[in-house]
Amino acid sequence: MIEINEITKSYGNGDNKFQVLKGISTKICDGDFVVILGASGSGKSTFLNVMSGLERPDNGNIIYNGNDITKLSDNALTEFRRKTVAFIFQQYYLLPNMTVERNVRMGADLAGNSDYKDIIKAVGLENEMKKYPSELSGGQQQRVSVARALAKKPEVLFLDEPTGALDEQTGRQVLDYICKLQMEYKFTIVMVTHNINIAEMANTVIKMNSGKITQINTNEKQKTAYEIGW
Amino acid sequence: MRSAGDTMVIGIKDISKLIGISIIACCAVLVCTMFLNFYFDVYQIKDILSSEHERIFYNAQVSTAKVVCIVSGGCLLITSVITLLFHIKHYIDIHKKELGILKALGYSNVKIARNFWIFGISIFVGAAIGFAGAFILMPSFYKLQNKDKILPEIYIHFHVDILLYLVLLPTAAFAALSIIYACFKLKKPVINLLKDNLQAKSKTEKKMSGRITDRSFIDDLKRNTLSSRKSLVFFIMFASFCFSAMTQMSASMRDLSSTMMAGMILIIGIILACTTLFLAITTVIKGNTKTIAMMRVFGYSQKECCRSLLGCYRPVSYIGFALGTVYQYALLRIMVDIVFREIDGVPPYKFDFPVMMISLVFFIVIYEIVMYCYSEKIKKISVKEIMAE
Ligand SMILES: Nc1ncnc2c1ncn2[C@@H]1O[C@H](COP(=O)(O)OP(=O)(O)OP(=O)(O)O)[C@@H](O)[C@H]1O
Ligand SMILES: [Mg+2]
Numbered sequence: 001m002i003e004i005n006e007i008t009k010s011y012g013n014g015d016n017k018f019q020v021l022k023g024i025s026t027k028i029c030d031g032d033f034v035v036i037l038g039a040s041g042s043g044k045s046t047f048l049n050v051m052s053g054l055e056r057p058d059n060g061n062i063i064y065n066g067n068d069i070t071k072l073s074d075n076a077l078t079e080f081r082r083k084t085v086a087f088i089f090q091q092y093y094l095l096p097n098m099t100v101e102r103n104v105r106m107g108a109d110l111a112g113n114s115d116y117k118d119i120i121k122a123v124g125l126e127n128e129m130k131k132y133p134s135e136l137s138g139g140q141q142q143r144v145s146v147a148r149a150l151a152k153k154p155e156v157l158f159l160d161e162p163t164g165a166l167d168e169q170t171g172r173q174v175l176d177y178i179c180k181l182q183m184e185y186k187f188t189i190v191m192v193t194h195n196i197n198i199a200e201m202a203n204t205v206i207k208m209n210s211g212k213i214t215q216i217n218t219n220e221k222q223k224t225a226y227e228i229g230w
Numbered sequence: 231m232r233s234a235g236d237t238m239v240i241g242i243k244d245i246s247k248l249i250g251i252s253i254i255a256c257c258a259v260l261v262c263t264m265f266l267n268f269y270f271d272v273y274q275i276k277d278i279l280s281s282e283h284e285r286i287f288y289n290a291q292v293s294t295a296k297v298v299c300i301v302s303g304g305c306l307l308i309t310s311v312i313t314l315l316f317h318i319k320h321y322i323d324i325h326k327k328e329l330g331i332l333k334a335l336g337y338s339n340v341k342i343a344r345n346f347w348i349f350g351i352s353i354f355v356g357a358a359i360g361f362a363g364a365f366i367l368m369p370s371f372y373k374l375q376n377k378d379k380i381l382p383e384i385y386i387h388f389h390v391d392i393l394l395y396l397v398l399l400p401t402a403a404f405a406a407l408s409i410i411y412a413c414f415k416l417k418k419p420v421i422n423l424l425k426d427n428l429q430a431k432s433k434t435e436k437k438m439s440g441r442i443t444d445r446s447f448i449d450d451l452k453r454n455t456l457s458s459r460k461s462l463v464f465f466i467m468f469a470s471f472c473f474s475a476m477t478q479m480s481a482s483m484r485d486l487s488s489t490m491m492a493g494m495i496l497i498i499g500i501i502l503a504c505t506t507l508f509l510a511i512t513t514v515i516k517g518n519t520k521t522i523a524m525m526r527v528f529g530y531s532q533k534e535c536c537r538s539l540l541g542c543y544r545p546v547s548y549i550g551f552a553l554g555t556v557y558q559y560a561l562l563r564i565m566v567d568i569v570f571r572e573i574d575g576v577p578p579y580k581f582d583f584p585v586m587m588i589s590l591v592f593f594i595v596i597y598e599i600v601m602y603c604y605s606e607k608i609k610k611i612s613v614k615e616i617m618a619e
Contacts, residue, residue: 049614054527054613054614055613055614074609075531075532078526078529078530078531078532079529079531080529081527081528081529082528082529082530082531083529085529086528087527087528093520093524095520095521095524097454097458098450098451098454102447102450105446105447105450106447106524106525106528107528108447109446109447109448110528110529110530152528152529
């Protein structure tokens with residue numbers, strides 16, 4: 001359970017001060033699939049970064065299972081990220097001079113996870129284990145970053161436009177892997193996207209506009225990536 | 231009219247990063263100019279020497295000048311060449327995309343590489359300062375070399391040859407070297423420049439990483455950091471080598487030569503060691519900012535980041551220190567046994583253990599302070615850094 005209370009965040013100071021988040025509150029339950037939609041510049045990424053402990057808000061609280069992460073010291077916040085969350089970004093940010101296996105190991109070691117090879121298999125990359133990121137296609141690279149994130153067995157997975165750099169077909173495939181793994185490992189998903197179709201896969205859709213939440217919808221039934229057929 | 235290749239201008243800002251080369255060049259030229267100038271000037275009084283005593287003293291002076299010029303000049307020359315090549319490679323690595331786009335647009339390698347002549351400026355600046363500095367120090371240096379008035383008065387003359395050989399020619403040579411090396415480095419398919427990633431690893435490396443699979447990520451990153459930038463291993467080793475050799479040599483110089491020589495060697499040694507160390511570590515961090523940021527995102531602690539990136543250089547620096555100790559011992563032995571052999575009053579040279587220990591302690595303290603500063607720097611790398619493309 002993540003409780004978010006009245007978060008504000010601004011960048012710059014003096015005349016250049018620009019308030020990106022203007023008081024955001026919401027609740028996310030364990031095992032939810034939350035999608036955040038909104039126009040470019042509406043503060044989605046900022047919200048995601050603040051919520052996940054990558055950045056600190058100016059005001060407000062973010063409470064994970066009764067534990068307020070805005071009150072944590074830097075080291076404790078690092079420890080929190082280590083134990084609780086994982087990330088997938090639009091640019092995959094793999095380590096270029098390490099093999100696929102090593103990249104996944106970066107996540108696995110944090111959780112002392114020794115069966116990370118199963119996850120590499122689960123995203124269909126068992127034959128590419130010894131390859132370097134530069135030898136893979138975009139979709140394959142994103143699957144590596146999925147495996148890397150899930151190998152650390154997070155409670156919450158944060159994704160910032162994970163399919164933004166991929167074509168429809170490949171994007172759908174990546175999402176499908178993520179959904180399948182969610183069934184198995186039961187983590188919470190919070191995803192920022194521009195693609196309204198993906199929203200149908202979620203059970204909660206948060207719409208943002210200029211730093212505020214304008215609408216929260218809940219879907220009765222979650223669809224799979226193939227059912228929405230975008 | 232500007233030629234087409236000039237669209238890519240290597241700015242003054244890029245050149246200012248080469249300050250390390252300037253400093254090394256400055257030290258090299260300072261020392262060499264002083265001794266060479268002295269050598270030429272003392273050569274002129276060769277014919278008016280009368281006594282045997284004068285002759286022996288003269289020979290010793292000339293040999294010292296030669297040894298110092300060759301040893302320090304040679305060492306520093308090699309270092310500046312390696313530093314320069316390293317910087318050019320680094321520059322090309324960082325600006326791969328821009329250079330790739332220029333190539334894709336149809337600029338030839340030579341046209342792009344021509345712009346790299348500007349790297350020669352760093353040598354010029356350093357050499358010119360060193361040259362000027364040498365002339366400032368020269369009066370006291372001359373007095374000192376002949377402080378017992380064994381030789382007749384030696385006058386300072388200005389030798390154009392030295393200016394040519396130590397300042398102008400090196401500048402031209404380094405500018406040419408930059409162009410040639412850049413040309414060589416750019417000679418790869420455009421796509422390799424445009425693609426963010428490294429080219430496929432060599433087979434042996436692949437085999438190695440395949441063999442042992444249960445090494446932890448941190449250990450692997452350590453090995454990777456070391457092997458992916460071998461030039462940095464050299465620089466860090468060189469830094470500790472310089473520190474060790476120069477500080478210990480300086481202590482012996484006080485007995486063998488003079489306090490001024492000792493002070494000069496000490497200062498040059500410390501400056502060289504610190505600049506190289508700072509440059510090398512800065513490069514390690516700059517080159518790995520993304521990796522560090524990603525590790526921080528995933529929740530690796532600052533300690534783990536430091537350990538995996540900087541920790542692997544500690545043994546390297548100790549090896550450098552040991553080599554430096556051996557080097558200075560060998561060098562002084564040669565000087566004392568061969569050069570000063572016939573001169574009375576030069577104390578026999580013995581290895582000075584306490585001095586080595588003092589030098590080692592200072593070395594460890596300085597090294598750890600530098601590492602601490604950099605680990606604080608790593609701490610400041612925000613986890614958002616990775617998103618700033
Ligand atoms: N580090 C920063 N410093 C200053 N302003 C920033 C910074 N990061 C974001 N902003 C500003 O905050 C606003 C929201 O940025 P954010 O990245 O959250 O938008 P977004 O909704 O994710 O947009 P997009 O869909 O394009 O990714 C933008 O106007 C941006 O200019
Ligand atoms: Mg965004």
